[in-house]
Amino acid sequence: MKNYVVITTLNENHEVFATFHKVEDLDIVAKSSLEVIVNNAQELPTHCLAEDMSDRNYPTDNLTVNTIYVFQFDNFDTPVEYGCRDHSSSAEEHLMRTLGFRKCDRCGAWVSPQDCRTGASVYDGTTRLCATCIAREENKNSGVREISQHPYHHSHGRVSVINAPGETFDLTNVKGVGLEMEFNSRSRSYRTRSGKIKATPAFYAIAGDRTRNRHFFCEQDCTVAAEFVSNIFTKQSMYNFDWNILTDQLKLMGNDESIPCVGFHVHLSKAWLGETSREQALNFLKLQYVLKAYENDWLKISGRRPNEMNWCNFYSLDQIERMRTNVLAAQQGCEWYAFSSSHGEALISSGNTIELRIGKSTNDADKIKHYLRLVLGIVENLKNVKFEKIYCMGKLFKLVPSETMNYWRKNGAFLNTIAAENRGIALAQAAA
Numbered sequence: 001m002k003n004y005v006v007i008t009t010l011n012e013n014h015e016v017f018a019t020f021h022k023v024e025d026l027d028i029v030a031k032s033s034l035e036v037i038v039n040n041a042q043e044l045p046t047h048c049l050a051e052d053m054s055d056r057n058y059p060t061d062n063l064t065v066n067t068i069y070v071f072q073f074d075n076f077d078t079p080v081e082y083g084c085r086d087h088s089s090s091a092e093e094h095l096m097r098t099l100g101f102r103k104c105d106r107c108g109a110w111v112s113p114q115d116c117r118t119g120a121s122v123y124d125g126t127t128r129l130c131a132t133c134i135a136r137e138e139n140k141n142s143g144v145r146e147i148s149q150h151p152y153h154h155s156h157g158r159v160s161v162i163n164a165p166g167e168t169f170d171l172t173n174v175k176g177v178g179l180e181m182e183f184n185s186r187s188r189s190y191r192t193r194s195g196k197i198k199a200t201p202a203f204y205a206i207a208g209d210r211t212r213n214r215h216f217f218c219e220q221d222c223t224v225a226a227e228f229v230s231n232i233f234t235k236q237s238m239y240n241f242d243w244n245i246l247t248d249q250l251k252l253m254g255n256d257e258s259i260p261c262v263g264f265h266v267h268l269s270k271a272w273l274g275e276t277s278r279e280q281a282l283n284f285l286k287l288q289y290v291l292k293a294y295e296n297d298w299l300k301i302s303g304r305r306p307n308e309m310n311w312c313n314f315y316s317l318d319q320i321e322r323m324r325t326n327v328l329a330a331q332q333g334c335e336w337y338a339f340s341s342s343h344g345e346a347l348i349s350s351g352n353t354i355e356l357r358i359g360k361s362t363n364d365a366d367k368i369k370h371y372l373r374l375v376l377g378i379v380e381n382l383k384n385v386k387f388e389k390i391y392c393m394g395k396l397f398k399l400v401p402s403e404t405m406n407y408w409r410k411n412g413a414f415l416n417t418i419a420a421e422n423r424g425i426a427l428a429q430a431a432a
Contacts, residue, residue, distance in 0.1 A: 106129055265355055303362055304358065
């Protein structure tokens with residue numbers, strides 16, 4: 001295909017429908033689909049453009065109804081050798097205008113003939129606006145939505161549970177999931193003149209200063225521009241949530257994924273790990289072993305490079321063995337003192353939750369969804385997996401959705417098990 005492609009057809013009412021495509025802007029799927037159309041389309045008849053375009057009925061008199069035509073070219077640079085009534089600067093532009101295309105006077109985008117007819121594009125006799133510029137104008141006129149950025153961990157005194165329909169969990173009985181999504185930008189254009197954060201309508205509805213069903217707080221953080229801290233999701237509300245609402249907000253603010261020091265941290269209630277403090281601590285110890293044994297896979301899942309782990313270092317095996325010794329020697333109720341709460345480590349104890357800190361901030365909603373489902377599935381099931389078999393993928397991932405495992409395996413994670421050589425840890429003392 002050439003650089004620019006125009007697809008057009010004529011309906012039974014002799015109305016032209018057409019689309020304009022800049023091939024380099026298409027993703028692989030869209031490009032492949034367009035190529036199929038091009039290969040099955042007829043060349044657009046252009047013979048009547050050779051003179052002065054005195055035929056005012058072109059192109060309708062030269063097209064067959066319900067036939068797909070293609071016109072493609074590399075540049076808008078063919079000289080105009082005839083008198084153009086539409087002030088075109090090239091033959092390519094002239095042909096598009098005769099098909100009914102017009103240009104947006106605000107952004108320069110081509111407006112299709114059908115958008116001109118239906119009013120999706122507007123023309124006031126002087127200026128034409130495309131649908132995108134109309135929407136921008138409407139948003140500008142309706143006022144910018146904004147949310148406050150609170151001091152660091154301001155939300156801790158305002159924590160609540162996000163229940164799915166039919167659920168009635170509260171802070172006393174919820175097994176929850178929460179996240180902290182940091183963001184960074186090389187500009188500060190996401191702030192309003194009042195110092196608040198610009199917000200999309202969907203995010204404002206769940207993070208605005210006066211919203212009742214609050215899902216997120218925006219907080220200050222000295223290491224990044226800011227971070228979004230969630231309230232407590234139940235398992236079902238986490239599965240139900242549309243993570244595009246969060247990632248659209250991050251994109252609006254210009255979250256730059258190339259900046260290394262931005263984190264995506266997941267908190268899970270310790271209650272997922274068992275009923276007693278000892279049971280929870282031992283199952284947390286299992287997770288430490290799993291993180292170390294499959295360290296390379298977790299690194300792929302994190303989205304980080306090995307040199308970007310300054311705030312979320314993996315423990316060495318010797319460190320984990322010391323945790324094991326301290327947990328087994330601890331008095332009942334004191335087991336959690338065996339684990340670090342340092343914010344420089346990959347997996348820590350954090351109040352009533354455990355915190356996985358390896359993730360890097362992302363604008364990808366699917367990645368957030370499958371990251372959370374993977375981690376929760378493992379944590380929820382650990383109490384059912386013996387120490388001796390914690391490296392067996394079939395047992396470890398039993399409660400992780402197959403869709404999620406397929407997602408991570410397509411991204412190169414958990415393709416190979418280490419259980420063929422080492423199925424787990426011998427921990428006979430754990431039963432004591």
